[in-house]
Structure formats: C-alpha cells, structure tokens
Amino acid sequence: MIQLFIPLNFLGFVYREVRRAVADVENMLGLLNRKPAVTDSDNATDLVVHQGHVVFENVCFGYSTERTIIHDLNLEILPGQKVALVGHSGSGKSTLARLMFRFYDPSSGRIKVDDQCIADVTQSSLRSHIGVVPQDTVLFNDTIFNNVWYGNTRASDADVWRAIEMAHLGEFVRQLPKGADTLVGERGLKVSGGEKQRIAIARTLLKDPPILIFDEATSALDSRAEKAILDAMEELSRNRTTVVIAHRLSTIVNADLIVVLEHGRVCELGTHGELLVSGGPYAELWQMQQQQESEKLLKK
Numbered sequence: 506m507i508q509l510f511i512p513l514n515f516l517g518f519v520y521r522e523v524r525r526a527v528a529d530v531e532n533m534l535g536l537l538n539r540k541p542a543v544t545d546s547d548n549a550t551d552l553v554v555h556q557g558h559v560v561f562e563n564v565c566f567g568y569s570t571e572r573t574i575i576h577d578l579n580l581e582i583l584p585g586q587k588v589a590l591v592g593h594s595g596s597g598k599s600t601l602a603r604l605m606f607r608f609y610d611p612s613s614g615r616i617k618v619d620d621q622c623i624a625d626v627t628q629s630s631l632r633s634h635i636g637v638v639p640q641d642t643v644l645f646n647d648t649i650f651n652n653v654w655y656g657n658t659r660a661s662d663a664d665v666w667r668a669i670e671m672a673h674l675g676e677f678v679r680q681l682p683k684g685a686d687t688l689v690g691e692r693g694l695k696v697s698g699g700e701k702q703r704i705a706i707a708r709t710l711l712k713d714p715p716i717l718i719f720d721e722a723t724s725a726l727d728s729r730a731e732k733a734i735l736d737a738m739e740e741l742s743r744n745r746t747t748v749v750i751a752h753r754l755s756t757i758v759n760a761d762l763i764v765v766l767e768h769g770r771v772c773e774l775g776t777h778g779e780l781l782v783s784g785g786p787y788a789e790l791w792q793m794q795q796q797q798e799s800e801k802l803l804k805k
C-alpha cells in the first residue's frame with residue numbers, strides 16, 4: 506500500500522507543479538499572447554528582489570526593425586509605488602508590460618529591477634517575481650479553491666481562504682451551494698468577467714510577488730463589480746510595486762504616478778490632481794471619458 510501510495514503521491518505532486526507552471530504561462534499568455542522571443546544569457550544569474558525598484562533607461566523597441574514603437578523611454582518606478590500607464594489605443598502600454606516581463610528585449614537601452622539588468626537574469630527568476638493579472642483569465646476546469654491554490658501549491662488551506670477573502674470573493678463563494686468546491690472553467694459554473702478577474706487576483710495574492718502587472722479589462726463592468734475589483738486590487742497592490750495598464754481613468758485616480766503615453770513616448774507624468782491642473786493630454790482624456798460616462802447615464 507505504501508509502495509503504491511508513494512508513486513501516486515509523487516505523480517500528484519508533479520501534476521500540481523505542472524498546473525502551477527501552466528497557471529504562470531497562462532497568465533503570461535493572457536496578457537501577452539506571444540511566445541518568448543528571448544533566451545537566457547550563458548552567465549545569467551537569478552534575480553534577487555529586495556525592494557522592487559524598476560527603471561527603464563533610454564529604452565527603444567520595435568516589433569520589427571522597420572517601425573519603432575517605444576522611443577528612448579525613461580521611467581523610474583519606486584519600490585511599492587502604484588503606477589498607471591494610460592494613453593490612447595496603440596500608444597504602447599502593453600508593449601511596456603511585455604518588455605518588463607522580458608518577452609522581448611529592447612533594441613537599445615535597458616530595464617533594471619533593483620539594479621539588475623533584466624537581460625542578465627534568468628527568465629524564470631524574473632517571472633517568478635512578477636505577478637500578472639490579465640484582462641481575461643482562462644480558468645482551469647477545476648474548483649474555485651484549486652484555481653486560487655495554483656498560485657502557490659505550498660500554501661495551506663487557510664492561506665487560500667485568506668486570499669479568497671482579500672480578493673473580495675468570500676461572499677460570492679459562500680452563496681454557491683458547493684462553495685469553494687464549485688467547479689468553474691469551460692465545463693463548470695459560468696462566472697462573470699469581474700469574478701474571473703477576482704479569482705486571478707486571489708491566485709496572485711497567494712503567489713505574493715513583489716512586482717505586479719495588472720491589465721485592466723477594457724469592457725466596462727457594472728459599478729458593483731467595478732468596486733469589488735478595485736477593492737481587491739487595493740489589497741493586491743498594497744506594499745508591492747504595481748503597474749496598471751489602465752483604460753478607464755476613473756479607476757486610477759489614486760495612483761502614485763500616472764504615466765501618459767503617446768506614440769511610445771512619455772508625454773506627461775504626475776498624479777491625477779497635478780495632471781488635471783496642467784490641462785494637457787491627460788486632462789483632455791479625462792474630460793472625454795467623463796463626458797462619455799454622463800452620456801451613458803443619460804441613455805439609461
């Protein structure tokens with residue numbers, strides 16, 4: 506019996522580890538939808554994160570040599586800061602996140618995390634320190650509990666529950682007849698976009714990375730779902746360097762720093778208040794979105 510138990514137990518361990526790796530890859534692909542185009546250098550070392558200080562230094566990048574997308578970009582993200590990337594569609598927000606995750610290397614310049622150039626460290630160590638909450642998480646055909654637990658298969662049940670509560674999922678889970686044992690994914694309960702993203706937040710809370718990339722959903726959620734996501738995000742970004750790819754400015758008014766991108770260049774930097782006062786492109790974008798919101802309300 507023991508002989509049988511050990512291999513089965515081992516297989517179970519392998520299975521869980523593979524699922525965890527898949528969870529990370531799924532997160533990466535959810536955001537990036539690309540295969541990595543980079544390799545580890547021969548003498549790559551593991552990234553050591555003390556603070557989560559991220560610096561873009563004179564970064565230039567293009568997906569092809571014919572077209573430069575990011576132009577000589579400099580940006581410093583201080584440890585624990587919450588930074589929002591905003592700008593029109595195609596301005597380069599997701600590209601910056603892809604570069605930070607090292608899905609591509611800059612054509613010139615460099616990106617550093619705690620003074621280590623990310624091109625010099627192993628990709629696995631870089632990615633293990635960065636959590637990604639994609640716009641549209643693909644859930645496994647498994648229970649809600651396990652979908653969260655894959656964030657860290659060494660976590661205890663109590664840790665998983667803590668993450669579920671912190672992600673503001675507790676109430677939702679408790680009203681289901683089978684609670685956290687409810688099956689989700691293609692063959693299980695259909696969950697809304699907002700609930701899915703909160704499951705991804707709970708999974709990332711359990712992973713507990715020092716650096717976080719949050720890709721805000723483009724489609725507007727109803728105000729209750731939006732509030733639940735924002736509250737969950739607040740928990741997740743606490744004491745972590747956080748980069749939010751923002752589409753709705755109303756969700757990032759409290760960011761420590763807002764970076765406005767235009768054609769792959771930083772055109773403005775500041776807090777929400779500062780940028781409104783300066784009356785530049787951010788203020789214009791804000792006015793436009795406020796107007797769209799009030800038109801939507803009038804139509805209801």
Ligand code: ATP
Binds near residue numbers: 594599
């Ligand atoms: P959105 O708000 O629509 O998501 P974004 O600000 O995130 O836009 P990016 O996705 O970073 O913008 O795109 C910046 C530019 O790079 C765009 O002109 C886009 O067409 C181009 N681009 C993005 N991905 C690729 C790719 N894989 N290959 C070639 N060009 C790309």
